[in-house]
Amino acid sequence: MSTNDSGGVSFGVDGETQLILDSLDEFVAQEVEPIVDELGDVYTNPRKGHREDGRWTDELLEAREEIRRRSAEAGFYAMNLPEDIGGEDVSPVTWYRAKKHLASHGPGMARYVLAGPEGPKPLLLQAEGDQVERYLEPTVRAEKSTAFAQTEPGAGSDSPNMETTARKEGDEWVLDGRKQWITNAPYADFVQLFARTTPQEEVGRYGGITCFIVEREEYELGSFNNAVGSVGSQAEIVLNDVRVPEERVLGDVDGAFYAAMEFLSLGRLELGAEAVGYSEFLLEEVTEYVTEREAFGRSIGDFQQVSAKLARGKAKTYAADAAGLKLAWKMAQDERTVMDSSVLKWFATNVMWEVADAAVQVNGANGLAEENPYMDLLHQARILRIVEGTDEIQLNTIAKSMGVMD
Numbered sequence: 001m002s003t004n005d006s007g008g009v010s011f012g013v014d015g016e017t018q019l020i021l022d023s024l025d026e027f028v029a030q031e032v033e034p035i036v037d038e039l040g041d042v043y044t045n046p047r048k049g050h051r052e053d054g055r056w057t058d059e060l061l062e063a064r065e066e067i068r069r070r071s072a073e074a075g076f077y078a079m080n081l082p083e084d085i086g087g088e089d090v091s092p093v094t095w096y097r098a099k100k101h102l103a104s105h106g107p108g109m110a111r112y113v114l115a116g117p118e119g120p121k122p123l124l125l126q127a128e129g130d131q132v133e134r135y136l137e138p139t140v141r142a143e144k145s146t147a148f149a150q151t152e153p154g155a156g157s158d159s160p161n162m163e164t165t166a167r168k169e170g171d172e173w174v175l176d177g178r179k180q181w182i183t184n185a186p187y188a189d190f191v192q193l194f195a196r197t198t199p200q201e202e203v204g205r206y207g208g209i210t211c212f213i214v215e216r217e218e219y220e221l222g223s224f225n226n227a228v229g230s231v232g233s234q235a236e237i238v239l240n241d242v243r244v245p246e247e248r249v250l251g252d253v254d255g256a257f258y259a260a261m262e263f264l265s266l267g268r269l270e271l272g273a274e275a276v277g278y279s280e281f282l283l284e285e286v287t288e289y290v291t292e293r294e295a296f297g298r299s300i301g302d303f304q305q306v307s308a309k310l311a312r313g314k315a316k317t318y319a320a321d322a323a324g325l326k327l328a329w330k331m332a333q334d335e336r337t338v339m340d341s342s343v344l345k346w347f348a349t350n351v352m353w354e355v356a357d358a359a360v361q362v363n364g365a366n367g368l369a370e371e372n373p374y375m376d377l378l379h380q381a382r383i384l385r386i387v388e389g390t391d392e393i394q395l396n397t398i399a400k401s402m403g404v405m406d
Ligand SMILES: Cc1cc2nc3c(=O)[nH]c(=O)nc-3n(C[C@H](O)[C@H](O)[C@H](O)COP(=O)(O)OP(=O)(O)OC[C@H]3O[C@@H](n4cnc5c(N)ncnc54)[C@H](O)[C@@H]3O)c2cc1C
Pocket: 117, 147, 148, 149, 150, 151, 155, 156, 157, 158, 180, 181, 182, 183, 184, 227, 230, 234, 383, 386, 387, 388, 389, 390, 391, 392, 393, 396
């Protein structure tokens, strides 16, 4: 065996991925930044980017749509999806690196360059027949946007306990219930909505749930669910006897929960990549600041209480990135990744929280200033620790994988 043998693991960036990362930088500079510049304070001042009812202004929404469309045309937007439906089939490792790379330049509209909650996810790959042309392909091309509607007032982490139901009447399904905190619900062309179709008593906790495609004009929008740091993005969906044809079932009747579980790792990989990228951005910003800012006759980075915060953040970000790469690598090998994805999601988002908190602290009052990105990223970290499985749910999954919990 050669001493240079990498044992099948490579942390280096391959040529094709590097080309994609460089092209993304060029794309952001040439296509995204001019759009953001034109928006001016409609983007930078949250009070100007929202209407009184909480909705984004038309300018802001149109800017997002323009970025998505241009990115799809350039081949970036859904490049992790298969080529036959308009993706580029890039590996999870490249997708992880691309998501992280964009975040490492800081928060901003560049996040819409790569498909997020409004874009196509593997669940939508179950589309069949007319669904492919009507929903899947236009979403991959970023001509339509979507949402994933699972959470309800009475069921968040415990989502199989959902109360939204769908009953079959002739060749239609009739939907009743209420969803909340649904990202992009106010702007989506259609949502992928989960409803109970067979009682738990008959099919068990995870069976009996079906995913329906419901178009925007078919559902009613309830109140906005405005999280600090994400105003105008989430809202309630209200369903009162909503009738959809049977061709709107996405995937198998009663099989949606199992299908969604298969794709959990990808969502966690993406959130982990963002958390690592934002942590890298924060560390870079703060390193520059503490070496320049002086107090008591020296740069504040010379104070051990300041430098230790940064060193801890660096070490943990490094470890989170390694966890992200390992998860992506295992996904590329089609290995089981339930535990790995929980490790990344829990660890990377908590690291980002710690790094953002340190960034606020070492910047003093400037850390709290609205025009600086630190409090915004602190809020984003808080959001990331709750969505797509809270901290506690991730730790439960890890404990279960260890056999210490049922
Ligand atoms: C900005 C934002 C965007 C969102 N986007 C979407 C979306 O697009 N689609 C969607 O369907 N949902 C979305 N959500 C909802 C999100 O997925 C839920 O908020 C999340 O799953 C937690 O559910 P919950 O808020 O009902 O909290 P609960 O489930 O009620 O949990 C409350 C607390 O109890 C803890 N807890 C619950 N069960 C356990 C347990 N077994 N062990 C230990 N602790 C436990 C939780 O960890 C948490 O700390 C979004 C939420 C936010 C804030």
